[in-house]
Amino acid sequence: xxxxxxxxxxxxxxxxxxxxxxxxxxxxxxxxxxxxxxxxxxxxxxxxxxxxxxxxxxxxxxxxxxxxxxxxxxxxxxxxxxxxxxxxxxxxxxxxxxxxxxxxxxxxxxxxxxxxxxxxxxxxxxxxxxxxxxxxxxxxxxxxxxxxxxxxxxxxxxxxxxxxxxxxxxxxxxxxxxxxxxxxxxxxxxxxxxxxxxxxxxxxxxxxxxxxxxxxxxxxxxxxxxxxxxxxxxxxxxxxxxxxxxxxxxxxxxxxxxxxxxxxxxxxxxxxxxxxxxxxxxxxxxxxxxxxxxxxxxxxxxxxxxxxxxxxxxxxxxxxxxxxxxxxxxxxxxxxxxxxxxxxxxxxxxxxxxxxxxxxxxxxxxxxxxxxxxxxxxxxxxxxxxxxxxxxxxxxxxxxxxxxxxxxxxxxxxxxxxxxxxxxxxxxxxxxxxxxxxxxxxxxxxxxxxxxxxxxxxxxxxxxxxxxxxxxxxxxxxxxxxxxxxxxxxxxxxxxxxxxxxxxxxxxxxxxxxxxxxxxxxxxxxxxxxxxxxxxxxxxxxxxxxxxxxxxxxxxxxxxxxxxxxxxxxxxxxxxxxxxxxxxxxxxxxxxxxxxxxxxxxxxxxxxxxxxxxxxxxxxxxx
Amino acid sequence: xxxxxxxxxxxxxxxxxxxxxxxxxxxxxxxxxxxxxxxxxxxxxxxxxxxxxxxxxxxxxxxxxxxxxxxxxxxxxxxxxxxxxxxxxx
Numbered sequence: 001x002x003x004x005x006x007x008x009x010x011x012x013x014x015x016x017x018x019x020x021x022x023x024x025x026x027x028x029x030x031x032x033x034x035x036x037x038x039x040x041x042x043x044x045x046x047x048x049x050x051x052x053x054x055x056x057x058x059x060x061x062x063x064x065x066x067x068x069x070x071x072x073x074x075x076x077x078x079x080x081x082x083x084x085x086x087x088x089x090x091x092x093x094x095x096x097x098x099x100x101x102x103x104x105x106x107x108x109x110x111x112x113x114x115x116x117x118x119x120x121x122x123x124x125x126x127x128x129x130x131x132x133x134x135x136x137x138x139x140x141x142x143x144x145x146x147x148x149x150x151x152x153x154x155x156x157x158x159x160x161x162x163x164x165x166x167x168x169x170x171x172x173x174x175x176x177x178x179x180x181x182x183x184x185x186x187x188x189x190x191x192x193x194x195x196x197x198x199x200x201x202x203x204x205x206x207x208x209x210x211x212x213x214x215x216x217x218x219x220x221x222x223x224x225x226x227x228x229x230x231x232x233x234x235x236x237x238x239x240x241x242x243x244x245x246x247x248x249x250x251x252x253x254x255x256x257x258x259x260x261x262x263x264x265x266x267x268x269x270x271x272x273x274x275x276x277x278x279x280x281x282x283x284x285x286x287x288x289x290x291x292x293x294x295x296x297x298x299x300x301x302x303x304x305x306x307x308x309x310x311x312x313x314x315x316x317x318x319x320x321x322x323x324x325x326x327x328x329x330x331x332x333x334x335x336x337x338x339x340x341x342x343x344x345x346x347x348x349x350x351x352x353x354x355x356x357x358x359x360x361x362x363x364x365x366x367x368x369x370x371x372x373x374x375x376x377x378x379x380x381x382x383x384x385x386x387x388x389x390x391x392x393x394x395x396x397x398x399x400x401x402x403x404x405x406x407x408x409x410x411x412x413x414x415x416x417x418x419x420x421x422x423x424x425x426x427x428x429x430x431x432x433x434x435x436x437x438x439x440x441x442x443x444x445x446x447x448x449x450x451x452x453x454x455x456x457x458x459x460x461x462x463x464x465x466x467x468x469x470x471x472x473x474x475x476x477x478x479x480x481x482x483x484x485x486x487x488x489x490x491x492x493x494x495x496x497x498x499x500x501x502x503x504x505x506x507x508x509x510x511x512x513x514x515x516x517x518x519x520x521x522x523x524x525x526x527x528x529x530x531x532x533x534x535x536x537x538x539x540x541x542x543x544x545x546x547x548x549x550x551x552x553x554x555x556x557x558x559x560x561x562x563x564x565x566x567x568x569x570x571x572x573x574x575x576x577x578x579x580x581x582x583x584x585x586x587x588x589x590x591x592x593x594x595x596x597x598x599x600x601x602x603x604x605x606x607x608x609x610x611x612x613x614x615x616x617x618x619x620x621x622x623x
Numbered sequence: 624x625x626x627x628x629x630x631x632x633x634x635x636x637x638x639x640x641x642x643x644x645x646x647x648x649x650x651x652x653x654x655x656x657x658x659x660x661x662x663x664x665x666x667x668x669x670x671x672x673x674x675x676x677x678x679x680x681x682x683x684x685x686x687x688x689x690x691x692x693x694x695x696x697x698x699x700x701x702x703x704x705x706x707x708x709x710x711x712x713x
Contacts, residue, residue: 006639009643037671037675037679038643040671041643041644075667075670076671235674238670239667244674245674245678
């Protein structure tokens with residue numbers, strides 16, 4: 001039984017008192033509160049609560065610096081965002097730009113906003129900022145020009161700020177107020193206004209496709225589902241508040257998902273139950289043809305669930321089946337029932353057995369070499385959901401119960417898998433996990449690890465990253481937690497960025513690692529080194545370090561420094577530098593934590609790895 | 624927010640809502656308490672209280688009348704009036 005919203009606020013209040021005791025259930029209880037006013041009040045109080053009092057077991061909070069700049073008074077966005085993020089694994093530090101200062105703060109080098117050093121900058125846009133006062137309802141060409149002019153000013157400010165700060169910058173499509181639309185009385189004119197306005201919104205969306213660090217939230221589209229007044233005219237005229245608190249909360253839910261993606265808190269694995277979730281009924285009792293799955297309700301609702309899971313899988317979400325069943329019965333299903341939308345090959349892992357599901361989830365995390373905190377568990381049984389909530393607090397749980405027609409929406413409602421972008425690596429992810437499994441089976445044929453590694457025929461290609469590789473490396477850095485030396489923020493001014501691709505006899509792993517380097521004279525500094533957990537334990541990191549060391553020595557450097565910061569998630573990465581012969585260094589002023597002397601050159605390269613080096617076009621990899 | 628069933632619960636609801644927004648202890652938020660004298664009171668706090676009340680009770684206040692209210696008791700009265708007017712007009 002969870003406390004009432006009022007009681008939860010009361011518990012929060014107590015946490016501000018000196019000597020308050022920990023309340024580790026508070027954040028998870030807060031997720032049950034839907035009232036936006038209570039959520040905003042909670043956010044205001046949470047700002048003054050020491051986070052170690054509320055941190056949940058098994059869920060370390062990831063820090064993220066967020067700047068908030070609105071073209072209007074957005075009083076509730078910061079507290080709503082704080083509540084939303086703290087309850088989903090991110091500890092934000094929020095800087096709010098003073099009302100009316102947005103453009104100035106974006107464009108002025110050295111502004112307070114820039115000095116804050118945000119990782120994410122949310123720019124909240126309202127229609128009043130774009131619309132010229134007293135626009136002529138008979139002259140849409142003039143309106144269109146005026147809107148474009150405003151847009152151009154914004155575009156240049158955003159472009160310059162993104163380049164200077166390296167911050168992810170987030171814009172939104174803008175809903176046009178009802179009174180503006182009703183001011184045009186002809187239907188033809190109103191249609192024209194709609195088109196002119198949508199052109200502005202299209203330009204905002206296109207900006208996100210054109211500039212690497214810029215993203216756009218399609219707020220206009222998101223609001224359609226929320227059936228709310230976008231603004232309260234009284235508060236708009238009295239206090240320049242262009243959005244109601246409900247509009248702010250619709251925006252915040254979307255913005256928070258983006259912030260989680262930047263902070264590396266997005267989920268990666270969908271561990272999904274079979275009976276009652278992917279089809280109706282019980283496979284073991286009803287048989288492969290007797291289950292509910294097909295063109296008519298409720299079978300079509302279950303097919304829709306499969307369609308959504310398939311869409312997630314195709315974009316890189318790792319799907320695992322967690323079912324209490326006979327493996328043989330499940331295997332037969334694909335042969336027997338043509339209505340299955342999901343192929344068996346869409347699953348990266350099957351945990352089909354009679355053991356408790358918390359144990360199955362642990363097995364899956366081991367098999368995929370992923371943290372439990374990256375898993376979303378979906379089940380129709382209240383018992384299984386409660387079991388996993390209690391025994392594995394790091395795992396997110398979605399309980400699908402009741403009408404299966406509601407399942408697809410609820411599966412996606414938490415936006416748990418949202419990422420900034422998806423690419424080729426994501427589309428091939430499930431196949432790579434299958435190849436990984438073949439590698440593991442293959443390994444069993446060898447008595448020594450060395451023999452096995454030799455038999456893999458691993459090839460590495462290291463290149464200076466070009467523009468497209470830089471973008472993919474930034475994405476890799478955001479999703480990678482275990483082998484990530486300083487955390488998810490990507491260095492913006494590195495002299496040299498190297499991309500590492502790996503292939504072996506089982507397939508092409510693609511881009512799996514990146515190194516960001518500051519090439520300063522006699523001491524080169526590795527600002528960050530990130531590697532996908534898929535390729536752990538194959539000596540790849542040592543081959544990469546050997547390459548960097550040789551490159552530094554050839555350029556006349558005598559020391560190779562390496563930055564390291566304990567993020568609470570990167571124990572796997574922490575072991576790398578000491579194992580490669582780096583020694584700790586005391587560098588309080590700088591970022592370096594380890595150093596390796598380059599004379600004589602270290603011999604780190606494992607002899608089972610073949611190196612293919614290639615230079616990109618001159619200057620392409622540096623910026 | 625807990626929803627008051629009757630008018631006589633409105634004052635209790637108000638006091639808690641004011642406490643949530645201003646952090647003033649409920650004991651200090653009596654009918655005679657002046658809103659402007661409460662700690663953390665500001666024009667933004669006033670608007671937060673307004674929207675909280677309206678969304679929780681399903682009423683719509685005239686902003687000019689709301690801004691003219693000085694004490695918790697006056698606000699309680701304004702709210703009762705508004706609930707009655709809103710009921711009649713709906």
